[in-house]
Each structure stands twice: as C-alpha cells, then as structure tokens.
Amino acid sequence: MHKLTRIAVAALTAAAVAAPVGAANAQVYPNKPIRLIVAFPPGGSTDIIARLVGQKLGERVGQQVIVDNRGGAGGTIGTELAAKANADGYTLTMGTTSTHVIAPAAYVKVKYDPIKDFVPITLVASTPYLLVLHPGVKANSLKEFVGLVKSQPGKLNFASAGTGSTTQLAMEMLKIAAGIDIVHVPYSGNGPAGTAVMGGQVQALFGSMPAVLPHVKAGRIRPIAVGTAKRSSALPNVPTVSESGYPGFEVSLWLGFFAPKGTPDPVLRKLYDELTGIARSPEMKEQFERNGADAVTTTQVELSRLMKTELDKYGKVIKSAGIQLK
Numbered sequence: 594m595h596k597l598t599r600i601a602v603a604a605l606t607a608a609a610v611a612a613p614v615g616a617a618n619a620q621v622y623p624n625k626p627i628r629l630i631v632a633f634p635p636g637g638s639t640d641i642i643a644r645l646v647g648q649k650l651g652e653r654v655g656q657q658v659i660v661d662n663r664g665g666a667g668g669t670i671g672t673e674l675a676a677k678a679n680a681d682g683y684t685l686t687m688g689t690t691s692t693h694v695i696a697p698a699a700y701v702k703v704k705y706d707p708i709k710d711f712v713p714i715t716l717v718a719s720t721p722y723l724l725v726l727h728p729g730v731k732a733n734s735l736k737e738f739v740g741l742v743k744s745q746p747g748k749l750n751f752a753s754a755g756t757g758s759t760t761q762l763a764m765e766m767l768k769i770a771a772g773i774d775i776v777h778v779p780y781s782g783n784g785p786a787g788t789a790v791m792g793g794q795v796q797a798l799f800g801s802m803p804a805v806l807p808h809v810k811a812g813r814i815r816p817i818a819v820g821t822a823k824r825s826s827a828l829p830n831v832p833t834v835s836e837s838g839y840p841g842f843e844v845s846l847w848l849g850f851f852a853p854k855g856t857p858d859p860v861l862r863k864l865y866d867e868l869t870g871i872a873r874s875p876e877m878k879e880q881f882e883r884n885g886a887d888a889v890t891t892t893q894v895e896l897s898r899l900m901k902t903e904l905d906k907y908g909k910v911i912k913s914a915g916i917q918l919k
Contacts (some may be wrong), residue, residue: 607681613687613786614824616836617766617884622859622863623655623656623682624656624684626683626686627654627656627684628659628661628683628685629658629685629686630645630659630663630671630675630679630685631660631661631664631687632668632671632672632682632686632689632692633662633664633668633671633691633754634664634782635662635718636782636783637782637783637784637804638783638886639689639691639719639783639848640662640718640804641865641884642687642717642803642815642886643660644660645884646718647660647680649871649877650871653867653870654867655864664782666697668689668692668696668755668758669692669704672693672696673861675711675851676706676710677705678853679853680857680872681856681857681860682814682852684852684853685714685851685864686850686852687849687850688850688851690903691755691846691853693707693900694900694903694907695762696757696907697760697904699756699757700918700919701917701918707900707902709854710820710853711851711854712853712855712856712861712899713849713850713851714850714852714871714896715849715866715868715872716848716889716891716894716899717848717888718847718881718888718889719847719883719887720801720803720846720887721825722759722760722763722801722820722821722846723800723802723805723806723809723816723818723820723885724763724764724798724814724816724817724818724820725736725790725799725800725805725808725814725815725817726738726814726817727793727795727814728750728814728815730796732817733756734817734837734915735819735832735834735837736820736838737817738797738817739773742773742774742775742814743774744837746773747775747776748776749775749776750776750777751796751797751798751799752778752779752780752786752789752794752797752798753777753778753779753780753786754780754782754786755776755779755780755913757916757918759801759844759907760783760786761777761797761916762911763844765910765914766910767799767834767839767840769910770842773792778794778795779889783800783801785803786798787800787814790849791808791813799844801846802825802886804887806885807829809828813867816828816831818831818832818833818844819831819832819833819834820843821833822843822862822882825881826882827882847899849854858886861893867875868890872888873888893914
C-alpha cells in the first residue's frame with residue numbers, strides 16, 4: 594500500500610475509534626454518585642431548593658445526588674471547594690446571588706472567580722426576599738416599621754445569613770432608601786437567622802422566602818413587605834417594598850447549577866437538559882411555589898450575562914454600605 598494511503602487509512606481508523614468513545618462517555622455519564630455542594634447550612638433557601646432538584650436529578654439519571662453542606666464565610670468556603678473540584682461532572686454546586694455575585698464583591702480576597710472558575714449550566718429558581726419581624730415588634734406595615742426604627746436609631750437589630758450576604762444587602766438597600774439606622778447581626782445562614790428572629794434575639798430579617806415562609810404560615814414571624822417588583826403568589830396580601838413607599842426597590846435570590854471550568858461539553862449538555870426538564874415540570878413548579886419560589890431556566894449565555902449585571906448592581910450597594918470582608 595502507498596505510504597500516503599496508509600497514513601490516510603490510519604487517520605480514518607483513529608477518527609472512527611475516537612468518535613464512539615466520546616459518544617459513549619456522554620451516554621454513560623453519570624456512572625457514579627454526583628456530589629452537589631451547597632455553600633450554606635441545612636434549612637436555608639439554597640439547601641431547600643438544592644435538595645428538591647437534586648432528588649429529581651438523581652431519579653432521572655439513575656444515580657444518587659449527595660447534598661454536601663459546606664457553610665461559612667458568606668458561602669465562600671463551599672464555593673471555593675467546588676471551584677477546585679475535578680471538572681468531570683461529578684461535583685456541582687448550587688450557585689446563588691450570594692456566592693457568585695455578592696461575595697466576590699464584598700470579600701477582599703475570594704479564592705475563586707465566579708466567571709473564570711465556573712461554567713454556568715442553568716438557573717432553576719428565583720425567590721423574593723421577605724421582610725419579617727418578631728411578633729413582639731409593634732409594627733404591622735413597612736411604614737410603621739420605618740417609623741419605629743427612626744424613633745430608636747441604632748437600638749433595633751436585624752439578622753442576616755452572614756456579613757455580605759444578600760439578606761444583609763437587602764436591608765442595606767432599605768436603610769439607604771428609608772434613611773434608617775438599624776444594627777446588623779450576622780448569622781451562619783438563613784436557617785439560623787430565622788431562628789434568631791423567632792426567638793426574639795433580633796427584631797427583623799430580610800429573609801429568602803423558602804427559608805421564612807413556613808414560619809410565617811405558622812405565625813412565628815410577621816411578614817410586612819416583599820422585596821421583588823411584584824407581589825408573591827405565596828403571600829398575595831403582603832405588599833412590596835416598592836408599593837410601600839420606595840419605588841424601584843427590587844432584590845431577589847436566584848439559584849442555579851454550576852460546574853467547575855473545564856467540565857466536558859457533553860456532560861454539560863446532559864445536565865442542562867435534565868435540569869431544565871426538572872425545573873419546567875409541573876410537579877417541580879408546584880413544589881417551588883409551595884416554598885415561595887418560582888421556576889426559572891436560562892441558557893449559559895443568559896446566566897453569564899445576569900451575573901455580570903448583578904456584579905455591577907450589588908457592587909455599588911456594597912461600596913455604599915462600606916462592606917469590606919477579609
């Protein structure tokens with residue numbers, strides 16, 4: 594056989610062998626359990642949504658999805674761990690406004706870059722922030738609460754899921770809009786912050802809806818305003834901050850799946866198809882609504898664009914509030 598012919602045959606043979614291997618790898622993924630890192634403690638909004646979606650993802654792909662809670666430092670500890678994981682599709686993280694937008698702007702030294710170290714897969718949900726009070730606080734509306742805080746500047750406290758978290762920034766935005774002086778008390782997640790409000794250690798919390806809604810329904814805390822532009826279907830009688838005298842106020846928590854940079858495209862495509870299918874299913878939409886969240890899906894490009902826009906938005910609030918974390 595001519596030398597050039599032999600080379601051509603060898604190249605074609607190699608290509609023929611390589612193609613099925615790549616396809617096979619995509620088809621067999623996953624062939625072992627998937628680790629889903631949640632950068633906050635159990636009981637918070639991120640944990641609730643991650644467990645709902647993770648369970649369905651496991652059922653659809655035939656492998657267990659193990660939720661690994663790694664809370665602390667405003668979500669940066671768990672997110673850094675996810676950024677350094679093997680890029681093989683077997684470690685994912687539930688990224689949020691807090692971990693992928695706020696923390697990188699608030700912390701002086703964050704050991705991950707939300708843009709460079711991760712590949713966005715898709716959003717699955719968004720949820721309003723809800724301003725809630727301990728039942729003993731003598732205010733039944735945002736107007737009354739603002740008046741109460743102004744009558745006692747620096748005397749009342751509000752909880753957050755951690756310094757630099759979205760729960761803090763939501764209140765910082767209200768402080769700027771309403772001109773009030775209320776003291777920040779950080780906790781290690783939405784769950785502990787909600788417990789502090791219920792116990793009366795603090796008077797208020799601008800909490801994420803899934804974390805606080807069960808306690809609102811049980812009468813353990815009182816809702817007075819929703820942070821989104823529109824009222825929540827979960828609490829249709831609770832007015833928005835914008836309706837209550839501060840037009841243009843809007844803050845919400847988005848939650849999505851991210852993989853370490855370098856994760857193979859066939860794996861990302863499979864995850865995108867499965868996750869968007871889960872989020873769009875009537876069953877999951879119903880479960881989200883029950884927890885005060887809305888099902889949302891995005892392409893990689895849309896999620897990347899959202900992150901860049903919000904980095905600018907919250908960066909300005911962080912600078913105005915003088916937040917700088919080490």
